Amino acid sequence: MAEAPGGGEGGGGGRHQKKRAKKGNTRIDMTPMVDLAFLLLTFFILTTTMYKPSTLQLTFPVPPEDDQPKELDKVNNALTLFLTSKDQILYYRDAYKPGETQLTRTNFKDVEKMLIELNKPTIERINTYAKQLNEQKINEAAFDSLKNLAQKQKDALFVIIKPEKDAKFRNMIDIVDEMDISGIGKYAVQDTIKPEEQLLIDAEKLKF
Amino acid sequence: MPKIKMPRSSPSLDMTPMVDLAFLLVTFFMLTAQFRPEEAVTVDTPSSMSQQPIPTENLMTIIVDSAGRVFWDFTDKKVRAEVIKEMANRYKFQLTDDQMVRFTNLNAIGIPAQQLPAYLDLNSPTERKEVDRASRGIPYDDANNQLLDWIRVTQLIFSSGSGGKNPLVALKGDGNANYSTVNQVIKIFQGPTVKINRFKMITDLEESRM
Numbered sequence: 001m002a003e004a005p006g007g008g009e010g011g012g013g014g015r016h017q018k019k020r021a022k023k024g025n026t027r028i029d030m031t032p033m034v035d036l037a038f039l040l041l042t043f044f045i046l047t048t049t050m051y052k053p054s055t056l057q058l059t060f061p062v063p064p065e066d067d068q069p070k071e072l073d074k075v076n077n078a079l080t081l082f083l084t085s086k087d088q089i090l091y092y093r094d095a096y097k098p099g100e101t102q103l104t105r106t107n108f109k110d111v112e113k114m115l116i117e118l119n120k121p122t123i124e125r126i127n128t129y130a131k132q133l134n135e136q137k138i139n140e141a142a143f144d145s146l147k148n149l150a151q152k153q154k155d156a157l158f159v160i161i162k163p164e165k166d167a168k169f170r171n172m173i174d175i176v177d178e179m180d181i182s183g184i185g186k187y188a189v190q191d192t193i194k195p196e197e198q199l200l201i202d203a204e205k206l207k208f
Numbered sequence: 209m210p211k212i213k214m215p216r217s218s219p220s221l222d223m224t225p226m227v228d229l230a231f232l233l234v235t236f237f238m239l240t241a242q243f244r245p246e247e248a249v250t251v252d253t254p255s256s257m258s259q260q261p262i263p264t265e266n267l268m269t270i271i272v273d274s275a276g277r278v279f280w281d282f283t284d285k286k287v288r289a290e291v292i293k294e295m296a297n298r299y300k301f302q303l304t305d306d307q308m309v310r311f312t313n314l315n316a317i318g319i320p321a322q323q324l325p326a327y328l329d330l331n332s333p334t335e336r337k338e339v340d341r342a343s344r345g346i347p348y349d350d351a352n353n354q355l356l357d358w359i360r361v362t363q364l365i366f367s368s369g370s371g372g373k374n375p376l377v378a379l380k381g382d383g384n385a386n387y388s389t390v391n392q393v394i395k396i397f398q399g400p401t402v403k404i405n406r407f408k409m410i411t412d413l414e415e416s417r418m
Contacts, residue, residue: 030223037230044237055378055408056258060398083387163387169272170254170383172390173411177256191391 056176060189079118080160081111082193082201083167083175090204098196103204108174115182119157123183125150151185159187164201248316248340249273254383256411267376268362269410270355270397271316274382276389277345279318280358282375288312290365291358292324298357301325318345321354348396355393359402377407 082090082103089111090103106114116123126147133143150156159179163172172189179187193201251273264283271279282288292311296303299321303311307328311317318340319327330336348355366375377397381390397404 030227034223034227034230037227037234040234041230044234044241048237048241053262053410054258054413055260055262056256056411057408060405165388167387168383169381169385169387169390172387173254173256173409181257
């Protein structure tokens with residue numbers, strides 16, 4: 001409020017000067033000032049929109065009433081990922097078979113490629129739906145439900161994520177994010193590493 | 209058109225309105241810009257591709273920093289005021305009105321309940337920072353699970369004020385926090401009294417990923 005009259009006076013003064021300036025032409029070049037003003041403007045616009053933390057939705061299965069944990073091993077097309085120290089991932093496919101199961105090592109860079117490769121049928125389906133959405137054959141809601149359905153198909157990859165005790169929180173976020181990127185709808189974060197699995201991990205860790 | 213232009217001798221245009229407008233916008237953006245609120249704890253959140261924005265109200269945030277300390281935060285001041293009253297009740301300490309007001313205006317809290325009155329007596333932010341740095345966060349071990357109380361009280365108060373709805377829950381963890389610590393907090397979330405199975409994890413937007 002206090003500034004408004006001041007600004008008005010300034011403007012009036014400017015006009016007076018302009019009238020006189022017709023003779024002497026003492027105009028100030030305002031270009032640098034405009035440059036500066038727009039620079040500041042751009043800066044503030046950019047900084048206000050840039051800092052926006054996003055969120056990652058995570059839903060845990062409701063713990064079963066009885067203490068019997070659900071048998072996940074019999075699920076088809078499963079992939080079990082162990083997040084271990086030093087940003088390493090160990091994994092095996094399908095159910096655990098004593099004596100047969102071997103862990104393979106990968107890291108967070110390569111795991112995306114692998115997941116996309118393993119989850120190809122689902123991704124292709126989602127891509128077709130996305131195309132239909134782009135061509136406006138289906139609407140957003142239909143796309144979401146179709147996508148959900150595709151992610152629940154039998155040939156969709158099912159991922160069990162088991163972070164080890166010395167894994168970092170970053171690792172977990174990264175892997176959950178990878179699930180989103182590679183269109184995996186069926187995944188679970190579990191913290192129960194079975195003793196036989198732990199043995200395999202420890203053996204593999206010695207090679208790090 | 210040329211007829212109108214002809215009488216003008218000078219080709220330079222008057223930039224005053226443009227400058228006025230530019231500065232008006234600058235002022236607007238400067239004033240509306242929300243500065244990052246002063247945090248009791250610095251947390252380096254991991255980045256993700258998710259574009260879901262973070263809710264600005266009805267959100268309870270549990271912060272886990274890199275050292276494994278746990279902080280509690282809630283967005284709405286009304287609920288905060290009620291929560292501190294109930295916590296004072298449960299942990300048997302007295303708070304003056306000034307202390308209550310200070311609590312409502314603060315952000316994340318990571319002080320054991322017994323030390324809260326002394327903490328809320330501190331006037332300057334630098335003094336509070338000092339205490340925050342030395343604090344070991346809200347205790348959450350089995351013997352003294354104050355975090356569970358914070359969550360439970362927040363839930364109870366929020367749902368009584370909003371017709372049985374539950375507050376949104378966000379977990380803000382430092383990327384370098386150990387998973388075992390975060391897992392302990394998640395276990396508390398999933399416990400039989402609070403039953404939080406859906407929550408959001410706060411991340412930064414990944415800058416460059418092609």
